[in-house]
Amino acid sequence: LSSNDSEIANHLTNRSIIWNFITPAAPHQGGLWEAGVKSAKHHLTRILGPLVLTFEEMSTVLARVEAVLNSRPLGTLSSDPNDSSDYLTPGHFLIGAPLLSPPELELDDSIHNLRDRYQILQKAAQCFWRRWSADYLQVLIPREKWTKPQENLHIGDIVCVKTAHTAPLSWPIGKIEEVYPGVDGVVRNAK
Numbered sequence: 001l002s003s004n005d006s007e008i009a010n011h012l013t014n015r016s017i018i019w020n021f022i023t024p025a026a027p028h029q030g031g032l033w034e035a036g037v038k039s040a041k042h043h044l045t046r047i048l049g050p051l052v053l054t055f056e057e058m059s060t061v062l063a064r065v066e067a068v069l070n071s072r073p074l075g076t077l078s079s080d081p082n083d084s085s086d087y088l089t090p091g092h093f094l095i096g097a098p099l100l101s102p103p104e105l106e107l108d109d110s111i112h113n114l115r116d117r118y119q120i121l122q123k124a125a126q127c128f129w130r131r132w133s134a135d136y137l138q139v140l141i142p143r144e145k146w147t148k149p150q151e152n153l154h155i156g157d158i159v160c161v162k163t164a165h166t167a168p169l170s171w172p173i174g175k176i177e178e179v180y181p182g183v184d185g186v187v188r189n190a191k
Contacts, residue, residue: 047128064128
């Protein structure tokens with residue numbers, strides 16, 4: 001946000017909106033919402049491949065993907081361990097109820113020459129559901145990376161600056177001038 005945009009800045013300030021940015025090329029700092037973005041992008045690129053969709057078609061597919069991601073179970077709503085009929089989903093936080101869509105006919109995966117664009121969209125949504133649901137359990141496994149305490153970076157530390165599309169031996173050496181600790185006190189950004 002540019003300092004010249006005082007009207008926008010005042011609007012955001014009046015509504016107590018605070019911008020929090022994550023480090024570029026570090027989506028792991030975004031937590032679960034970035035994991036959802038990664039999951040959607042990963043499966044969409046594999047399902048759609050080189051297929052070119054119109055704006056309306058892409059909006060339709062993305063709405064279906066959104067429903068899939070926001071229908072995943074977060075926990076049960078009942079304290080009875082034998083009652084698994086009702087569960088909490090992200091949809092409850094969005095609209096106050098689970099996201100429901102009418103059941104559709106299962107399309108055959110062997111159909112490669114679909115002429116009807118709507119069937120193509122249905123097939124893409126079904127493929128997304130199949131792939132995403134197969135991978136979802138793997139996402140729930142806890143990872144050990146970044147869970148062990150490490151010493152923070154300090155001003156004056158010498159570091160290797162990782163740059164995209166270059167070999168590690170070509171990375172420049174830098175000296176830290178400023179550190180930006182997160183709310184937990186851990187330094188993840190530096191200049």
